[in-house]
Amino acid sequence: MSLPKFPEGFSADFLNLTLSEKFLPSGISIQDVSAEPLAEGTGMMADISKLTFKYNTEPAHLPFSVIAKYASENSTNREVAMNMNLYERETRFADELDPQTDARCPAFYYCALDGDNFLILMEDLSDYEVGDQAIGANLKQTELAIDELAKLHSAFWDKTSTLKWVPGIAKSYHADNMRNWSRTGWDPMVKAFGEFVPESVRNHRDRFLESVPALQLERMSGPNTLCHGDFRMPNLLFGVDPGHHPLAILDWQGPLIAKGMFDVALLLGQNTKTEIRQKEEKQLLDRYREGLKKHGVEGLTSKFIWDDYRRCILYNWVYTAVVAGTLDPTNEAGKAWMGQMVARQSSASEDLEVFDLLPS
Numbered sequence: 001m002s003l004p005k006f007p008e009g010f011s012a013d014f015l016n017l018t019l020s021e022k023f024l025p026s027g028i029s030i031q032d033v034s035a036e037p038l039a040e041g042t043g044m045m046a047d048i049s050k051l052t053f054k055y056n057t058e059p060a061h062l063p064f065s066v067i068a069k070y071a072s073e074n075s076t077n078r079e080v081a082m083n084m085n086l087y088e089r090e091t092r093f094a095d096e097l098d099p100q101t102d103a104r105c106p107a108f109y110y111c112a113l114d115g116d117n118f119l120i121l122m123e124d125l126s127d128y129e130v131g132d133q134a135i136g137a138n139l140k141q142t143e144l145a146i147d148e149l150a151k152l153h154s155a156f157w158d159k160t161s162t163l164k165w166v167p168g169i170a171k172s173y174h175a176d177n178m179r180n181w182s183r184t185g186w187d188p189m190v191k192a193f194g195e196f197v198p199e200s201v202r203n204h205r206d207r208f209l210e211s212v213p214a215l216q217l218e219r220m221s222g223p224n225t226l227c228h229g230d231f232r233m234p235n236l237l238f239g240v241d242p243g244h245h246p247l248a249i250l251d252w253q254g255p256l257i258a259k260g261m262f263d264v265a266l267l268l269g270q271n272t273k274t275e276i277r278q279k280e281e282k283q284l285l286d287r288y289r290e291g292l293k294k295h296g297v298e299g300l301t302s303k304f305i306w307d308d309y310r311r312c313i314l315y316n317w318v319y320t321a322v323v324a325g326t327l328d329p330t331n332e333a334g335k336a337w338m339g340q341m342v343a344r345q346s347s348a349s350e351d352l353e354v355f356d357l358l359p360s
Contacts, residue, residue: 142280
């Protein structure tokens with residue numbers, strides 16, 4: 001089906017058609033709909049609206065709203081999204097891969113990709129608590145996130161050969177872009193957030209950037225799995241009411257094939273509060289290993305997990321330089337979470353002496 005332009009295309013007739021299979025029971029139809037943009041600036045490469053309905057009757061236990069995610073109205077952002085296949089990756093995850101994992105996401109009611117336009121209609125979880133990267137994850141939040149990662153990663157552990165449309169962290173357009181953008185972003189990152197980048201990090205700039213291709217290959221040396229790719233606090237929803245799930249994962253525009261530790265290291269090294277990471281780091285990594293084992297992934301030792309973690313903290317300077325050095329934070333809130341991301345990454349790098357792992 002050809003998709004209309006959004007948000008003006010959200011008519012009752014269109015939604016009755018798209019929601020008839022997975023959302024609307026027989027005999028119930030939408031009579032009227034209103035669209036309200038959600039949290040300006042929430043998505044850069046896509047726009048998000050809350051759609052609120054009036055039905056032809058009073059349906060029992062049927063939600064009166066869904067969340068719509070669709071292509072950005074900003075032509076520049078839309079072009080970048082198309083170059084990175086972000087719309088295809090998100091719609092195909094929702095349609096094809098979400099059913100294969102127990103990791104909790106919003107329920108997906110409709111997914112479609114139409115050229116440079118796409119649409120996902122999903123469960124409204126706007127009454128959940130959105131994770132705050134500036135504040136950082138506490139221990140309970142980190143444990144919940146680790147548990148969901150174990151579910152996600154175990155479902156695809158060493159079973160990625162059929163996921164041809166998901167780019168690898170090495171040898172892909174994603175890898176090429178991250179390598180180039182990290183070179184572009186390193187110096188602006190230091191200029192913008194220099195107070196959080198100690199000399200012990202700055203001194204390794206050249207050696208690190210030269211080593212990125214080798215580090216990418218190491219990150220994909222196996223066993224590989226499906227990674228979220230942007231496992232940050234703003235992409236995590238925490239339940240606050242008795243009927244809520246403990247945690248739901250948002251924003252699947254950037255799934256990757258890589259070692260699962262990529263997601264874990266983003267969580268612990270850039271999102272968990274530093275003092276909690278320092279105190280609970282090994283316990284949390286063991287929780288991840290035990291979670292994988294619970295879901296059928298055997299044979300991983302604590303030493304393997306620890307070594308993999310240190311190497312991934314090192315690699316994640318690529319991610320840090322790209323995010324903090326090439327993206328415009330747009331406001332003080334954006335600058336605050338980027339600053340904390342850089343500060344935590346620096347702290348983890350010093351604590352774990354990760355630059356000792358650079359190829360000689």
